[in-house]
Amino acid sequence: MSVSRASGAATHQRPGDRRRTLPELLAGRARKMKLDPEREQKLRDSAVRLLRRQLNLSHLLLEVEGPPHKKLSLSQLIDRDSPKAHTGLSSSLIGSALRDQASQLGVPVAVLSSQVVASSIVQICEAGTEPSHGVLLDLEQRKKLSSLLEITQYLLAHSMFSRLSFCQEMWKVQNSLLLEAVWHLHKQNVVSLPELLESHADVQAVVAWLFRNLHGLCEQSEQMDTSCPQADIARAVLSDFVQLLVLKGFQTNSGLRGEAEPEHMPQVAVAVLQRMLASALEALAAGVQEESSAHRAARCWFSMLSGHTCSMISTDSPKSFFRHTLTQILTHKPVLKVSDAIQMQREWSFARTHPLLTSLYRRLFVVVSPEELVGHVQEVLETHEVNWQHVLSCVSALVICFPEARRLVTDWAARWLARAFEDFDLDSMVTVFLLVRQAALEGPSLFLSYADWFQASFGSARGLHGCSKKALVFLFKFLSDLVPFEAPHYLQVHILHPPLVPSKYRFLLTDYVSLARTRLADLKVSIENMGLYEDLSSPGDITEPHSQASQDVEKAIAVFEHTGRIPAAVMEASIFRRPYYVSHFLPALLTPRMLPRVPDGRAAFVEALKRADKIPPSLYATYRQACSAAEEKPAGPGMKADPSCAEGxxxxxxxxxxxxxxxxxxxxxxxxxxxxxxxxxxxxxxxxxxxxxxxxxxxxxxxxxxxxxxxxxxxxxxxxxxxxxxxxxxxxxxxxxxxxxxxxxxxxxxxxxxxxxxxxxxxxxxxxxxxxxxxxxxxxxxxx
Known part of the structure; x- marks a missing residue:
């Protein structure tokens, strides 16, 4: 009986009979036909040749055993929840088929297996439902890859898989790879990331591929809702890659390195980390919008470095990495000149620096001690061309974050100043002035004012400038060179608190003061109209004389109430700065009002100045007459000062x-x-x-x-x-x-x-x- 008749007989059996399967029919046929061993072997050989002619290894791992009339597909193999899934297709069967095909082709089975697995991974990566996401897998792709990796691990365990051949195949299709797929290969111990990167001979091509994918991952992760599973996977992928790159690029303990440590893996790791940081710094410098892709990538990368990713590494790699990172920040695109730094320094205070950069500074400061930080910044200044904006913003962050920063920066400036006068080095001199002014920008609660520092450094005979005429010439030459770029308040400090100069060299100071006054005149700023208590350390906008005078009066009254004496600043102004004193200070003080029955602080202060002959008699008489008139006539709405505080x-x-x-x-x-x-x-x-x-x-x-x-x-x-x-x-x-x-x-x-x-x-x-x-x-x- 033929197979077709047997099948037909089986289909016309009585309803109560069980339908027999094809293997059962063949078994019955075999019992009836006694095959001799030679004929049986020929039949098996014919079956194997038939299978080999029809076998397509590129789809072998994407098929599943099912009914003879069903088409086999990848989804049924790897979708464990599918009702069509069939577990009969085991890894051992796939291994057997790969051996047969490799034997026929005359190639090692490990090489063939590597090619088949690489081809299957590419098909999974290209089968995504969201092609715009070029870094992460979707749920369906992730399930398919998981099943494929199980089979690959079986091949590895039975020495049927070549990692080197697999890496070479992966690089051939690098543009089709998704970074998450590479991460799964690394996590499942199929092929580690260092092994994959090391297998490519072109280091620059490897760096470009990994940088492009990491940058894309940063952009994509910032667009996700933090509560979605995709966001967790994105953070895990990025965190693992950063930790690995830091460990491989900055591991200084050679005892931890194996004998087979890749030769250019550290070079790749350092280059990728540098490109990622440079890209983030450029996005901040360009001032791109927060919703732009460049800003999203920068925000993600800075948050990754500022978080606890690197602290999870137990070796000394994070410290080396952060020192290297700080060096890169301080030397990133050093296009600003010293003159630019002098003019723009005000904009680089801690409060005006981008929060992403200040958060990274704070993370760096956690790893590096204050003393090490100051030493490292000094080393960078001595050996590199620097980006002054980043250097000075780092100094501001140092002053803000460390309570001991005042002492450290003061000692640092003293060392630089001594070096400057020892070698008559203008570069050291510029560095000192920039550092001190930057620290003073953060306020008197954290650092002494620039006026106090300048007076302490040059206002006494102990100053380094007083040791010789050459030192004096060096100082005033330096100050004169700064004049075209100086802000008015610094020129005012130099004029009102000048360096102590021996009488025979007085002409040096006179020439400088004349130059500084000329510059102030060009800027339409008058020394004579400066307030008594005007801040000479903060680079704020110049205050109008009339508004400054009102503030000076209140402060002078407060000092008088506390000490019972006329403030020294008022006495000096009445002699040396008489135009401001007569034209602004006294009119603000002698504003007509109803005098209280019991003299208050203002009335007592006015009387003290009158007794000291610091108020002209005619002006005082006019003031008393106006006050008497105010007592006779109640103050109207127009005479009341507006005490309201602007809500803005x-x-x-x-x-x-x-x-x-x-x-x-x-x-x-x-x-x-x-x-x-x-x-x-x-x-x-x-x-x-x-x-x-x-x-x-x-x-x-x-x-x-x-x-x-x-x-x-x-x-x-x-x-x-x-x-x-x-x-x-x-x-x-x-x-x-x-x-x-x-x-x-x-x-x-x-x-x-x-x-x-x-x-x-x-x-x-x-x-x-x-x-x-x-x-x-x-x-x-x-x-x-």
């Missing part, structure tokens, strides 16, 4: 205080508190409508016994904001740790805020609040 100025300060409070409630952001306080310090100056007077030590001398519990409305609003924020921050921090374990945030906050000459106002307001609590009771914190 308080808004940025309020927002900065709220950001600080949010950071206090999140322990993960404790390292950013210094940055928040720096922003508050900058916005506090704007809210007060005045500049910090770093050069005046008289204002900070407060005697509580003579404090008058009275504040201007603007000052009171600002002080109430600060006190409220301090109390809220204390309560928020206390929910995580007791006060003695909260770090130095409170000291930083108080130092930064009271450095704006607010200490008298803060203490006055505290006296008011305490008095209110004593008289009326209540909770002080709730009242604030």
């Amino acid at each position: 100025l308080l808004g940025p300060l309020t927002a900065a205080l709220q950001e600080l409070r949010a950071a206090m409630t999140d322990p993960a952001q404790y390292d950013a508190i210094s940055a928040r306080v720096a922003v508050i310090s900058q916005r506090l100056s704007s809210a007060l409508g005045l500049s910090e007077d770093d050069s005046s030590s008289e204002v900070t001398k407060v005697q509580l016994s003579v404090l008058v519990p009275k504040l201007e409305q603007r000052e009171q609003k600002v002080v109430d904001l600060l006190l409220t924020s301090f109390c809220q921050n204390l309560m928020a921090a206390s929910s995580f740790a007791p006060p003695d374990r909260q770090g130095s945030w409170a000291a930083r906050f108080v130092t930064a805020t009271c450095g704006h000459r607010l200490l008298p106002a803060v203490l006055t307001r505290l006296c008011q609040l305490l008095r209110h609590q004593i008289l009326y009771g209540g909770n002080f914190l709730l009242f604030v």
Whole structure:
């Protein structure tokens, strides 16, 4: 009976009979036909030849055993949840087929297996439903690749897979590979990333491929919702690749390296990390929009470096990597000249530096100690052309983040200054001035003012400039060369606090002062009209004389109330700066008003100046007549000063205080508190409508016994904001740790805020609040 008749007989059996399968029919046929061994062998050979003629190895791993009339497909092999899946096709069967095909072709089975697996991976990568995502797999692709890797691991275990041949095949189709597929190969120990990268002879091509894929991964991951599974995979892929590149590129302990360590893997790793950082820095420098692909990639890369990825590596690689990273930042595209740095330095303070860069600085500072950091920056300055914007922003970050930065930077500047006068080196001199001015930009609470430093360095006989005529000529030649690029306030410092010069060399100082005054005249800035307490250290905008005079009067009255004496600055101005004193200061002081029955601080100050003959009699008589007229006629609406505080100025300060409070409630952001306080310090100056007077030590001398519990409305609003924020921050921090374990945030906050000459106002307001609590009771914190 033939096979066709047997099949027909089986299809016409009675309904109650079980239908027999083809193997059962063949078995029955074999029992009836006694084949001799020779005929049986011929039949087997014929069957093998038939299978080999029909075998397509490129689709072998993409097929599954199923019913004879069904077409075999990849999806049924790797989709374990599919009802059509059949587990009968085992890895051993695939291995047997690969051996047969390799024997027929005359090639090693390992080489053939590698080609087949590489071809299958390419088909999986190209079968994605979202072709725009050129880095990650979709869910279907991920399931297919997982099944394929199981088969590959079987081949590896049975010495039927060549990693070298597989890597060569992968490089042939590199443009079709997805980075996640390479990551799975690495994680599943099929082919490690170093092995894959090392297999290509062209290092530049390897660097370009890996950089392109990592950059694409950064762009793609920033577009994802952080809660989706794809985002978790993207972070895992990027984190593993960064850790591997850091470990391979910056592992300094040779004892950890194996004998078979790839030769150019460290070169590839360093080159890729450098290109990624350079791309991110260029995106920040270009000022691209936040939603652009370049900015997204930069944000992702900076966040990866600023996070805890590198800290997970247990060797000394992270420290070497961060030192290398800092060097690259400081030397990235050094196109700015020193003259550019002198003119643009104001824009590079910590608060104005891009948050992504400052967060990376803070991460670097966690790994590198302050002493090592200063030493490294000094080494870079001595051996490289530098990007001054990055160098000076790094100095600002150093001053903000380290409490001991004041001492370190001061000692650093002293060493550079000594070297400059020892070798008469202009480069060292420029470096000193830039560093000190940059540190002074962060405010008197963190670093001494530029005026104080300049006076301390050159205003005494102990200064390095006084040792010889050559040293004096060197100093004034340097200052003269700076004049065309200097901001007015620095020229004012040099004129009002000049270097101490022996009388026989007085002409050097005279020539410089003449040049500086000419420059100020070109800028339409008058030395004579400068305020008594004008900030000579902060590169802020020049204040109008009339508005500066009002501030000077309030400060002079405050000093007089605290000391009982006419301030020295007022006495000096009445002699040496008489135009400003007569034309601006006295009119602001002698504003007509209703005099109180009990003389207040302003009235007492006016009388003290009158007794010292510092007010012309005619001007004083006019003032008294105007005050008498004001007493007879009640002040109308037009005579009342507007004490309101512009909400537009308080808004940025309020927002900065709220950001600080949010950071206090999140322990993960404790390292950013210094940055928040720096922003508050900058916005506090704007809210007060005045500049910090770093050069005046008289204002900070407060005697509580003579404090008058009275504040201007603007000052009171600002002080109430600060006190409220301090109390809220204390309560928020206390929910995580007791006060003695909260770090130095409170000291930083108080130092930064009271450095704006607010200490008298803060203490006055505290006296008011305490008095209110004593008289009326209540909770002080709730009242604030």
